[in-house]
Structures are given as structure tokens and as C-alpha cells.
Amino acid sequence: MQITPKSPEQLQAQAAAFANAELHGQDQAGVFNNIGAVVAEGAVREPEAKQSYVDYLRQTGGNSNPEVHGRADILHKFQDFAPTVTKLKAELADPAARRQHPDFLGHGTNSDVFKISQGGKLFAVRIPFGEATHPVSIDMHVASAIRGKGIPHMEQIIAASYEDGVTVAEMMPGKVIGDLSPEDVSQVTDQQLEDLVDTVIVANQRDIIIDSKPSNFLYDQHQGFGIVDYHVPKGAVAHSQDLGVIVGCLETVINNAGLYGKKKLDKTAQDYLAQGRQMTANVAVVERLRGVVEAKLSGKDLSDALERIDSGLQRWSEYAADYSDPDSVDKLIAEQQAFEQARKRIIENQHQGDTPVNADWL
Ligand SMILES: Nc1ncnc2c1ncn2[C@@H]1O[C@H](COP(=O)(O)OP(=O)(O)O)[C@@H](O)[C@H]1O
Ligand SMILES: [Mg+2]
Numbered sequence: 001m002q003i004t005p006k007s008p009e010q011l012q013a014q015a016a017a018f019a020n021a022e023l024h025g026q027d028q029a030g031v032f033n034n035i036g037a038v039v040a041e042g043a044v045r046e047p048e049a050k051q052s053y054v055d056y057l058r059q060t061g062g063n064s065n066p067e068v069h070g071r072a073d074i075l076h077k078f079q080d081f082a083p084t085v086t087k088l089k090a091e092l093a094d095p096a097a098r099r100q101h102p103d104f105l106g107h108g109t110n111s112d113v114f115k116i117s118q119g120g121k122l123f124a125v126r127i128p129f130g131e132a133t134h135p136v137s138i139d140m141h142v143a144s145a146i147r148g149k150g151i152p153h154m155e156q157i158i159a160a161s162y163e164d165g166v167t168v169a170e171m172m173p174g175k176v177i178g179d180l181s182p183e184d185v186s187q188v189t190d191q192q193l194e195d196l197v198d199t200v201i202v203a204n205q206r207d208i209i210i211d212s213k214p215s216n217f218l219y220d221q222h223q224g225f226g227i228v229d230y231h232v233p234k235g236a237v238a239h240s241q242d243l244g245v246i247v248g249c250l251e252t253v254i255n256n257a258g259l260y261g262k263k264k265l266d267k268t269a270q271d272y273l274a275q276g277r278q279m280t281a282n283v284a285v286v287e288r289l290r291g292v293v294e295a296k297l298s299g300k301d302l303s304d305a306l307e308r309i310d311s312g313l314q315r316w317s318e319y320a321a322d323y324s325d326p327d328s329v330d331k332l333i334a335e336q337q338a339f340e341q342a343r344k345r346i347i348e349n350q351h352q353g354d355t356p357v358n359a360d361w362l
Helices: 008-022 025-033 047-060 066-091 095-100 135-148 190-205 243-255 269-296 299-324 326-352
Strands: 104-107 111-118 121-128 157-161 166-170 217-220 224-227
Touching (some): 008 047, 047 066, 066 157, 095 104, 121 135, 135 166, 243 269, 269 299
Antiparallel strands (some): 104 111, 111 121
């Protein structure tokens, strides 16, 4: 009988699945640090770990374990993308210019994401920075991809490389929720809201952690909502999510649409009124979301979700009313200016008295 040697990707997949399931901290990082050398020497070197590695593979069914073959598929698939990713990375050699690249798609706190084209299709390459470049972090994305595979409206990572420190996902259409205009928001249909809630329900059933920031939700007029940047519970994100709470968080995501990251100071009456229009559009969508949630959840999940949705609706509809009314906007600006003058006076007095400025709230 002829034995075909295992491919490097298969061996990496086995070592990574084992390290992810059975090891922690330094031991786990040690295996991932050696993952590129897996062909030459084997990534699992410690004799004790080696025994539990063999046991793990035997007990979990070797390559029939989805954690192993899921990783092997994703690592193999990277071969198709390697030349394009290498070229892209060469173009990004200057870190300061990364976000000026014409194919830059967006960023979060851990990565920059770029568009690439392969075989006539578009894909999103996630290039992390700092700690997030470590193979342990790449494996967190790979593990999430295995868990979230096939869930409609959730990011589908199809390829990754521990050595290159990147993931490749199918391109999700649309804009991040933080960038939507009132006109964009008013396109949202009830069906799209139902699909969004269904997506969160399925993700929760698979024990996936959704990071409910407006930058992790995309919206496209035709395709509806999409969720990126999700994880499986592990280490720092070890707690499973409560369904009612995470569905309730959709309120905050939508009410922040188009407003995320805007500065409060220096706003003109026009700016406030524009925000009032945005808030009014957002609140209208959250009111419809409320109806969808009522139809889909029950018991404690429903009451947890409604608690968040209702308090958000109350707060944001008050803001929406204030920011839409020219008289209250004038008052807001006057208050803002009075506050700013008081702030400056305090700082000047402190300088005159030679006291160091040490008021964090300023
Ligand atoms: N599959 C994708 N399709 C389209 N855009 C994406 C995709 N994945 C990420 N993005 C864009 O990249 C941004 C950052 O990605 P994300 O995974 O959230 O990074 P971080 O881990 O730093 O938060 C997102 O806000 C989104 O704009
Ligand atoms: Mg993100």
C-alpha cells in the first residue's frame, strides 16, 4: 500500500485544531509559533504535548473532525490567493499609507481590510496589525469561519494563512452601518430586519459571539444586512451571549447608523438638523425592528430584548425630536457655547494661579 504524505496544510490544520482545543496560554502560543515549521519538524514538539496531540487526533476522528478538515480546507484554499495577497502586501509596505490604498475597504481596532479580485470575483482580505497578526489570532478567525460556515448574511472566510497572517472572505456588499445616510436607512425593509434577527438567532444557536459595533454590520439595499468580525467563545471572549441581550443590541447598532464617531464640538445648526433627520430615520427602523423581535422571540429572551429596545427608543426619539426642532437646536448650541466658555475660564484661572491643569472632565 502506498501512503501519500500529508500536505503541510493538513499537518498545520491538525496541529492548530489540537492547540486550539487542548492547550492554553504559552503552550498554545508555542505550537502556533512553530506552525510554519510544521512540515520539517512538526509543530507539536514537547513529548507530553505530542502524546496528547496523538490522542486528540485519534479520539476526535482525525481528518473527519470538522475542526481539522475545516482548517485544512481554509489553509489549502489560500494557495489560490497567495500571489495576489503577496502583491497587495508589497503595495502596503508603508504602514502610514495603508488606508490610502485604492482597494482599502475599512478598518476596525485590529485590522485593515482590502478588496482583491480573483477569478473574476471580489474578496475581502483582512490584514491585522499588532497582536492580531499572531497565528493564534488568525486561528480565532479560522475557528469562527468553521462555526459560521454557510450562515446567510454572516461573513464567510474561505481562506487564511498563519504565516502570512491574513484571512480572505467573500466580499459582503454594502456600507458599514456607521456610514449610512438617512436615505440609505429608509430603504431597510421588514424582510431585511427579519433576516437580520434570524441571522442573530442562528449565530446564537451555534454559540457565536457577535461584536455589536456599527463597524461590524454592513447594509446593502438589495442584499440586506451582513455581519463581519464574529468569534467563538474563547479566552477573553469566553462568555456565551444571551440571545435577548444580543438582539436588544441591534437597537444600538441601528440607532447609531450614520452618527458613529462624529464630533460633538463645532457643530452648526445645520449639522444638528442633519443629525435630527438621521436619528428620525434610525428610530423609525428600530420601531419596525421591535415588531419583528416581538414576533420572533418569547419569554425571557423577548423581555431582555424589549428592555433594551424600548429604553433606546425612548432616548433616541427624544434626541431626534430635539435635534429636528430649530428652536431647541439654537438652545443646544447656546448651551454648548456657554459650557465651552466656562471651560476656557476655568483653564485660564488655573494657569494664572499656577495650579497644574488636572481636571480630567475638562
Ligand atoms: N467580508 C467583508 N466584506 C466587505 N467588507 C468587509 C469584510 N470584512 C471586513 N470588512 C470591512 O473592514 C472593516 C474592518 O473589519 P473587521 O473584521 O471588523 O476588523 P477589526 O477586527 O479590526 O474590527 C469592517 O468594518 C468592514 O468595513
Ligand atoms: Mg470590527
